[in-house]
Amino acid sequence: MTAATQATTSTAAAAPPAVTIRDLTIVYRTPAGELPAVSGVDLDLPPGTITGLVGESGSGKSTLALSLLGAVQRPGRIAAGSIHVDGLGNLVELSAKSLQEARGGEIGYVFQAAQNSLNPLKTVGKQLLDLGRSHGVRDRTALVRSAKELLAGMGLDAARVLDSYQHELSGGMRQRVGIMFALVLNAHVLVLDEPTTALDMISQANVLKIVRAVHTERGLTTLLVTHDIGVVAEVAERIAVMYGGVVVEQGETADVLRAPKHPYARALINAIPRVSGDLSAARPLPGRPPTLGTIPTRGCVFRERCAVYAERQLPACVAEQPPLAPVADGSGRLVACHAVAVEDQQATGETA
Amino acid sequence: MIHKKRSLDGATRESLDRATNGTGTDGTGTDGTGTDGTGTAGAIEARGIVKSFKARGDVLAGRTVRALRGVDFRIPPGGAASFIGESGCGKTTLGRILAGVESFDSGELVLGGVPLAGLAPRKRAPHFRRVQLIHQDPYSALNPTRTVESILRDPLALRAKQTGQSRAWIDGRAREVLDLVGLDPGYVLPRFPHQLSGGMRQRVVIARALTVDPAALVADEAVSMIDVSLRLGVLNLLRELRSTLGVSVLFITHDVATARYIGADGELYVIYRGEIVEHGPTETVLADPVHPYTQCLLSAIPVLHGVEQPGADRLAPTEPLDESQPEDGCLFAARCPFATDRCRTEHPELGHLGGTAHEHACFYPQRRSVVATPLADT
Numbered sequence: 001m002t003a004a005t006q007a008t009t010s011t012a013a014a015a016p017p018a019v020t021i022r023d024l025t026i027v028y029r030t031p032a033g034e035l036p037a038v039s040g041v042d043l044d045l046p047p048g049t050i051t052g053l054v055g056e057s058g059s060g061k062s063t064l065a066l067s068l069l070g071a072v073q074r075p076g077r078i079a080a081g082s083i084h085v086d087g088l089g090n091l092v093e094l095s096a097k098s099l100q101e102a103r104g105g106e107i108g109y110v111f112q113a114a115q116n117s118l119n120p121l122k123t124v125g126k127q128l129l130d131l132g133r134s135h136g137v138r139d140r141t142a143l144v145r146s147a148k149e150l151l152a153g154m155g156l157d158a159a160r161v162l163d164s165y166q167h168e169l170s171g172g173m174r175q176r177v178g179i180m181f182a183l184v185l186n187a188h189v190l191v192l193d194e195p196t197t198a199l200d201m202i203s204q205a206n207v208l209k210i211v212r213a214v215h216t217e218r219g220l221t222t223l224l225v226t227h228d229i230g231v232v233a234e235v236a237e238r239i240a241v242m243y244g245g246v247v248v249e250q251g252e253t254a255d256v257l258r259a260p261k262h263p264y265a266r267a268l269i270n271a272i273p274r275v276s277g278d279l280s281a282a283r284p285l286p287g288r289p290p291t292l293g294t295i296p297t298r299g300c301v302f303r304e305r306c307a308v309y310a311e312r313q314l315p316a317c318v319a320e321q322p323p324l325a326p327v328a329d330g331s332g333r334l335v336a337c338h339a340v341a342v343e344d345q346q347a348t349g350e351t352a
Numbered sequence: 353m354i355h356k357k358r359s360l361d362g363a364t365r366e367s368l369d370r371a372t373n374g375t376g377t378d379g380t381g382t383d384g385t386g387t388d389g390t391g392t393a394g395a396i397e398a399r400g401i402v403k404s405f406k407a408r409g410d411v412l413a414g415r416t417v418r419a420l421r422g423v424d425f426r427i428p429p430g431g432a433a434s435f436i437g438e439s440g441c442g443k444t445t446l447g448r449i450l451a452g453v454e455s456f457d458s459g460e461l462v463l464g465g466v467p468l469a470g471l472a473p474r475k476r477a478p479h480f481r482r483v484q485l486i487h488q489d490p491y492s493a494l495n496p497t498r499t500v501e502s503i504l505r506d507p508l509a510l511r512a513k514q515t516g517q518s519r520a521w522i523d524g525r526a527r528e529v530l531d532l533v534g535l536d537p538g539y540v541l542p543r544f545p546h547q548l549s550g551g552m553r554q555r556v557v558i559a560r561a562l563t564v565d566p567a568a569l570v571a572d573e574a575v576s577m578i579d580v581s582l583r584l585g586v587l588n589l590l591r592e593l594r595s596t597l598g599v600s601v602l603f604i605t606h607d608v609a610t611a612r613y614i615g616a617d618g619e620l621y622v623i624y625r626g627e628i629v630e631h632g633p634t635e636t637v638l639a640d641p642v643h644p645y646t647q648c649l650l651s652a653i654p655v656l657h658g659v660e661q662p663g664a665d666r667l668a669p670t671e672p673l674d675e676s677q678p679e680d681g682c683l684f685a686a687r688c689p690f691a692t693d694r695c696r697t698e699h700p701e702l703g704h705l706g707g708t709a710h711e712h713a714c715f716y717p718q719r720r721s722v723v724a725t726p727l728a729d730t
Binding site: 056057170171172199200201202203204205206208227228229230231233234253254255256257258267268269271272273274275276277278279282283284285288289 | 437438439549550551552579580581582583584585587588606607608609610612613616638639648649650651652653654655656657658659660668669672673723724725726727
């Protein structure tokens, strides 16, 4: 089904666009030379789906999300790869001017901690007009009208919000204002960076419900970046798990949560305390997440903390980073692990 | 001796350095009450704590925010109490009052057997050494220009001076507290905070709190900024400190699952607009909540689809939180899906549920299945 929609999206403007990231490498210049924050990442955002990108600090998830805006800042740069968005082409090759139009236009971005991304000196309405001006919107009345529609749709008193300064709004309201800014120019790709981090449980549940609703209503392709697997579990159909600059596992959210295959994904899911069931099932993950300078340059990025490597010591784990490859069970799951690949080979060998 | 204590108090208040503020035994000695951290004397007890804030600024000037409206709780030595609630419900204020960084308007706070309400603020201070606050943000709680060794040395040096210990004791104790929090002293001592991960930093913060031999730690969202894979390690550490050192933990969070992990054997308090609306043994309240507010909170916890199934009766508040909502009846009435006229006019008091330890403040307590449960293995 996905393949069929993919083929038609480039022509039909109404259908949600597909986003295809291939072999993307983003490096940061440091005193120790250029170090990759994202290395050789392949990621598909199927049209009309919400994909959750999960990772810890330093995993490269926010850098990857920023690259969708063409907004990787110096000292970072995209060293290789492509980001293809239907209707826009390869973002890596776009001119500065077309990129600027795409940002906030076709691609909407909701920043982490919306309170820091709103201007404290201007009302929301003024900032809306600024946005319109910077994108050459002629019809201001229509702009305000669609902003009001969006705000009202998210359960806010639109007129009041447009007249408010950011400090007059609660955290959950600011986050909804952020979503309005991302979508008011009719974006079809929505990127949300940690949209609920500063919120309490009830506000988080409200914001997630709204994300889900606008996503469906407006036919979006959505990427949700977070460290919180619960958030992904609640709203995303697909999940991609990042570690040390690479995607280590990708698949349907419920499948991955039920039976994670990559040792990191498994350990991460096991490290979450639950509100019911056996408490002792939660297990901490030894070691610490790597930073830009400490990501292993050779071999698997997760090797040092990996329980499977500790037990089996596969030479391949030391030699090279395993590629993100489909697993043999035909579920469409992608996993980057030598041990999983070996098991798959053995399993298929036995059945053959 | 009293004079000496006064001058020390004055000096520490000027330096505003809470971590080094420790004249515990001196101070209580003059009051003639025992302070050894055993038995009921080590318990922390709060009765009817009330705290209001006067809003400042042009727009809100004069408006009073009632942060706490009479809160009671008790934590035994080595026990755990978790407070959960929305932003603005008063849980952070409560932690700050307990740690002595904030005053309270009325009510009684008993630390180590000593009632504090009647004491002058200056005399209260030494008792608050026994309660140390662990902040949410380990990135800003440590001085970035100082090594871990220097961070730990100051409170230890003062402690050594008070107890007549040698310099060698300071070094030994610094290593000891780092050992206690699971850090390798040789690795950590010479390092600056930026060279450590979030989890390690939070452990250093906890180690610093332990330098003054506290009876209790107040952990205010202590793991929410720490990477998921490291969180459990810090939570396990807090659990260990409870059992090995008998330190009580007051855990303030909106993350119900971490509250359960820390204090499954402790007490859970659900706080709403400065009032406790439900309380009981943690596992009881989570398994069988009866107050609609608790039920709304627990319903909002994300469900791990594929591993868990959502509760059948999940519910949400009908309105967002607004401090201007009426205070005549039940404080939650304006947002409650089940509110009746009685709820809007009469204020429900906290009472026991059928003679059990489970307390609630609702006229119509009813069990609802709102928490996600593990799916059976297929």
